[in-house]
Amino acid sequence: MRELREETGLPGAVLGPEVWRGRPWTAVRDGVAYEVRQRYFLARVPAFEIDTSGFEDFERSSIRGHxxxxxxxxxxxxxxxxxxxxxxxxxxxxxxxxxxxxxxxxx
Known part of the structure; x- marks a missing residue:
């Protein structure tokens, strides 16, 4: 829920079931290796305007649009x-x- 709010600006969505699970992979940021484990959930929401003001610096520099x-x-x-x-x-x-x-x- 935190990621959804931070990356889209959508508060209070109701998550449905987890539909996909990513194979773990390693990402290195600032010299530190992180194991990334993605989980994907179904959420049906009304149309809304995306708000990226909650992005972290890394997201601002790597996400090119939406x-x-x-x-x-x-x-x-x-x-x-x-x-x-x-x-x-x-x-x-x-x-x-x-x-x-x-x-x-x-x-």
Whole structure:
């Protein structure tokens, strides 16, 4: 919930089930190695204006933008998206609903 609020400005969202779980990977920031463990949850929210004022310095320097995507736009883009295979994962989620256990994903 904290990450959602910090990275989108959306307070008080109700999280649904965890739908995907990223394979752990290592990131180095300021000479310190961190093991990153991503978890992805379903949240249905009304349209809202993104507020990035809660970004940390690292996020401000590395995130180049944000926008809402349609399923078709996700499928057609050549942009690097995370998790890997996001368009296919979203299509399956929309067609079949949340999986009984989180799906392991890259990224």
């Amino acid at each position: 926008r809402w995507w349609s399923a078709g736009e996700l499928a057609a883009t050549t942009d690097l998206l995370r998790p890997a295979g996001l368009a296919e994962l979203m299509a399956a989620l929309l067609a079949d609903g949340p999986p009984p256990e989180p799906v392991i994903v890259d990224g």
